[in-house]
Structure formats: C-alpha cells, structure tokens
Amino acid sequence: MPYVNIKITREGATADQKAALIRGVTELLRTTLNKNPATTVVVIDEVETDNWGIGGESVTVRRKRGS
Amino acid sequence: MPYVNIKITREGATADQKAALIRGVTELLRTTLNKNPATTVVVIDEVETDNWGIGGESVTVRRKRGS
Amino acid sequence: MPYVNIKITREGATADQKAALIRGVTELLRTTLNKNPATTVVVIDEVETDNWGIGGESVTVRRKRGS
Amino acid sequence: MPYVNIKITREGATADQKAALIRGVTELLRTTLNKNPATTVVVIDEVETDNWGIGGESVTVRRKRGS
Amino acid sequence: MPYVNIKITREGATADQKAALIRGVTELLRTTLNKNPATTVVVIDEVETDNWGIGGESVTVRRKRGS
Amino acid sequence: MPYVNIKITREGATADQKAALIRGVTELLRTTLNKNPATTVVVIDEVETDNWGIGGESVTVRRKRGS
Numbered sequence: 493m494p495y496v497n498i499k500i501t502r503e504g505a506t507a508d509q510k511a512a513l514i515r516g517v518t519e520l521l522r523t524t525l526n527k528n529p530a531t532t533v534v535v536i537d538e539v540e541t542d543n544w545g546i547g548g549e550s551v552t553v554r555r556k557r558g559s
Numbered sequence: 560m561p562y563v564n565i566k567i568t569r570e571g572a573t574a575d576q577k578a579a580l581i582r583g584v585t586e587l588l589r590t591t592l593n594k595n596p597a598t599t600v601v602v603i604d605e606v607e608t609d610n611w612g613i614g615g616e617s618v619t620v621r622r623k624r625g626s
Numbered sequence: 627m628p629y630v631n632i633k634i635t636r637e638g639a640t641a642d643q644k645a646a647l648i649r650g651v652t653e654l655l656r657t658t659l660n661k662n663p664a665t666t667v668v669v670i671d672e673v674e675t676d677n678w679g680i681g682g683e684s685v686t687v688r689r690k691r692g693s
Numbered sequence: 694m695p696y697v698n699i700k701i702t703r704e705g706a707t708a709d710q711k712a713a714l715i716r717g718v719t720e721l722l723r724t725t726l727n728k729n730p731a732t733t734v735v736v737i738d739e740v741e742t743d744n745w746g747i748g749g750e751s752v753t754v755r756r757k758r759g760s
Numbered sequence: 761m762p763y764v765n766i767k768i769t770r771e772g773a774t775a776d777q778k779a780a781l782i783r784g785v786t787e788l789l790r791t792t793l794n795k796n797p798a799t800t801v802v803v804i805d806e807v808e809t810d811n812w813g814i815g816g817e818s819v820t821v822r823r824k825r826g827s
Numbered sequence: 828m829p830y831v832n833i834k835i836t837r838e839g840a841t842a843d844q845k846a847a848l849i850r851g852v853t854e855l856l857r858t859t860l861n862k863n864p865a866t867t868v869v870v871i872d873e874v875e876t877d878n879w880g881i882g883g884e885s886v887t888v889r890r891k892r893g894s
Contacts, residue, residue: 671872677845677872678870680865680867681864682853686842
C-alpha cells in the first residue's frame with residue numbers, strides 16, 4: 493500500500509506519459525518490495541517553472557539562459 | 560499546531576464540502592489529541608484524474624471503465 | 627481514494643489515539659465527499675519538537691517558555 | 694541537496710517575489726547548514742483560499758470577515 | 761530535476777532494496793519523460809505501521825487480523 | 828500562514844542550526860511576501876542517507892565514494 497508523489501515541472505507531459513509513469517512506478521514497487529499494485533497510489537504534481545527553484549534560481553530563468 | 564494535507568481527485572468538490580472537511584478534521588484533532596484549533600492548518604489538494612494512479616492506472620482510465 | 631497526511635509533534639500520542647484519528651478522518655471523507663473508506667489512506671508523521679517551528683521558533687523553545 | 698516545499702495561499706505572489714523566496718531559502722541553507730546551492734531544490738505551491746484552512750475555517754471565509 | 765517521495769510501511773526494507781527503488785524510479789523518469797538522472801531526487805519515508813491507515817484502521821491492526 | 832517543509836539528510840544538524848533555519852525561513856517569508864510570522868509553520872524532516880537518492884544512487888553510496 494505504498495504512496496508515491498512525483499513532482500515535475502509543468503512542461504507538457506502527456507496523459508500517455510503520465511500513465512506510463514504510474515504503471516512503471518507501481519510495477520517497480522511490486523518487483524523490488526513485493527508491494528501490492530492494487531493499493532499502490534501514485535500522485536503526480538506538475539509545478540509551474542516559476543515555482544520550481546534549483547541552484548537558487550527558478551527554472552523559468554534557467555530555461556531562458558538555456559540551462 | 561497540527562498540519563493536515565488532504566489530497567483528493569478534482570471531481571467537483573464544492574467550497575461548502577471543503578469547508579466541512581476543514582471544520583471536521585480540525586475538530587477531530589481537538590477531540591482525539593487535544594490539539595488547539597486556532598493553530599491547526601489544513602491544506603486540500605485537488606488532483607487531476609490523469610495525475611492520480613491506483614492499481615497501476617490513472618483514475619481517468621478507471622472512470623472510463625466504470626471502476 | 628483520498629490520501630491524508632497528518633503531521634503532529636511527537637509528544638506521546640498513543641496507538642489508540644492514532645487509531646481514532648485514522649478512523650475519524652476516513653469516516654469524515656465518507657460523510658462529506660462520499661469517498662470510499664476501503665481506499666482512503668492516512669499517514670501520520672510525528673515530528674520532534676526541535677524540528678517543528680511556529681512563530682519563528684521551535685516548539686522545544688516554546689514549551690520551555692510555557693507557550 | 695536539500696528539498697524545500699513552501700505552501701502559500703494563491704493571492705498574487707509575483708514571479709519576482711517567488712524568485713526572491715527561492716534565492717533566499719537556498720542561501721539560508723548554505724549559511725546555516727553548509728548545503729550546496731547547486732543541488733538545493735525549492736518547490737512553491739500556491740493554494741486556493743477555499744482549500745486552505747486555519748482555526749477550523751477556510752481562508753476565504755476569514756478574508757471576508759476581515760481576519 | 762524531478763522530486764519523488766515514496767512512502768512505505770517500515771517493515772524491513774533493506775538498503776539494497778531501497779537502492780533498487782532509487783535506481784529504478786530515476787531510470788523510469790529518464791525513459792518516460794527524458795528527465796536528467798543527475799538532478800532527480802528520491803526520498804523514501806518508512807512509516808510505522810501504527811501510523812499508516814487504510815480502510816479506516818491501522819496497518820498494525822490489519823496485520824494482526826492477517827489482512 | 829505559510830507552511831514550509833525542509834527535508835535534509837540526517838547528518839548531525841544541531842538544535843541550534845535547526846532553530847536558525849526556522850527563524851531564517853520565517854523571517855524570509857515576512858520580508859518577501861509580508862507573511863505573518865505568528866502563523867508560519869516550519870517542519871524539518873531529517874532523512875537517513877540510505878533513504879535519499881540523487882543521480883540514481885543513495886547518499887550513503889555517494890558519501891563512500893567521496894561525492
């Protein structure tokens with residue numbers, strides 16, 4: 493009955509890509525820790541690039557600089 | 560001074576329902592653990608059904624199948 | 627299929643009190659939003675008072691002062 | 694390599710203010726704990742006032758009352 | 761630069777199993793969303809069974825019943 | 828009434844350092860966003876190095892290698 497929260501920047505992930513992420517991480521928990529897929533919960537948060545910081549600056553600023 | 564985070568799928572919860580949730584969980588912490596309502600914080604996150612997985616698939620897919 | 631995370635300071639909550647919290651919040655989600663108790667997940671985090679701050683100081687310091 | 698999550702009500706914080714928050718908290722972790730800014734991650738969540746509760750009621754209701 | 765938080769009950773996961781989880785989820789984010797492994801952060805929380813509830817009761821109680 | 832969660836590896840942060848972190852981030856929210864310190868909550872989580880991954884491996888492994 494694991495709970496997984498995945499945070500990514502909101503930059504166009506499709507429903508199919510998110511479905512693959514949900515399927516993959518649920519399967520990973522089954523194979524590595526024998527966790528029951530039926531009660532594995534996955535929540536994906538997509539975060540605006542203005543609201544995500546790394547290295548002391550926002551991803552918006554980094555993307556503009558080409559980082 | 561508890562902090563409570565409630566995550567639900569975004570499927571039309573009204574402001575009144577969310578107010579009832581805030582009131583109820585704050586009261587529950589008072590009655591079970593004697594926590595001070597004045598400093599009890601509750602944050603509700605409503606998550607798109609594409610971004611919520613259980614059983615290895617998204618809630619969007621489950622809803623379409625009638626689960 | 628809600629997910630609830632409750633953070634409280636680690637100050638001696640008993641297993642019975644935590645069970646009451648789990649039962650109460652699960653029931654609250656059923657009555658206010660018609661959520662299925664079978665897939666409602668509740669995780670309680672107990673946090674050391676040195677690691678919890680409010681008003682710019684730790685709960686350890688506040689408790690010593692009698693706040 | 695710290696991870697910081699800051700939750701505030703969605704009430705018009707600007708990109709500049711959020712950038713200042715990201716810069717400030719990254720710098721604070723460097724000065725207090727010698728954490729490497731390059732791998733310090735900051736995520737800001739802006740939460741609707743209907744979805745934030747304190748004292749058993751939503752911030753929306755409190756703002757209307759002038760609190 | 762994703763951030764992943766995995767919560768599981770504390771029931772004896774080994775360092776090797778947790779390393780496999782970290783490796784697997786980092787790789788999954790690379791293959792599904794082209795995320796850079798170098799800045800993918802994974803945090804695993806192991807939660808006491810008294811502090812994890814599902815179906816309105818703690819995992820401790822469920823384990824005793826054989827669920 | 829912001830809520831801040833800071834996750835760091837458990838590697839000997841002292842109560843004084845954590846108090847400085849609580850004081851600093853509370854003050855930062857006051858100066859950047861005019862947030863009321865009295866209701867600013869800060870929770871620090873210290874995470875075992877086996878349970879923290881970056882670049883696809885645990886911090887335990889990285890520390891051994893001298894990274």
